[in-house]
Amino acid sequence: MCTNKKYNKIQPRYSGEKILNDLTIRFARPDEGALLLSFIKKLADYEKRLHEVIASEQDIIDVIFNRKIAEALIADYRDEPAGFAIFFYNFSTFTGKPGIYIEDLFVNPEIRGKGIGKLLFSYIAKIALERKCSRVEWSVLKWNKPSIKFYSGMDATLKDEWVLYKLSGKALRDIALLAKDF
Secondary structure, eight states: OOSOGGGOOOOOOTTOEEEETTEEEEEOOGGGHHHHHHHHHHHHHHTTOGGGOOOOHHHHHIIIIISOSSEEEEEEETTEEEEEEEEEEEEETTTTEEEEEEEEEEEOGGGTTSSHHHHHHHHHHHHHHHTTOSOEEEOOOTTOHHHHHHHHTTTOOOOTTOOOOOOOHHHHHHHHHTTTTO
């Protein structure tokens, strides 16, 4: 949760918010670290990147519930966890307002096609507007045609003029060494 009260219009409601008869979108609870990690692993497996997941249940609990760096939503379909989304704030210097970045969004494959993913997006969009955010952003793997089609159907803008970079591991440590004396 953002620590700036100005942007903290929605407080987590652990009881959930009914969206449709069979679907509830709610903030994840602190006792659901294992559930969140299982969704993360399912997503990573789908993306052929399961070998990259090194996060532990405690890491997820710490970042989301203790340090409040990110937030997590759970989609319950017929009272069973069916999908999730993890998001956090970013910032637009051009608009002078925060935005929301969706790190992960996943719906169990066996129940896709019921609108659960779109409702997770809709709920995040609602949060963004209520918190006075100027945008919602996310990334998708180039080969993931079903997701690209899904996002295109929401009138999302493809930002193909941007190239995404990442520093991690040794590269991150090496560049940080340049600032060791500062």
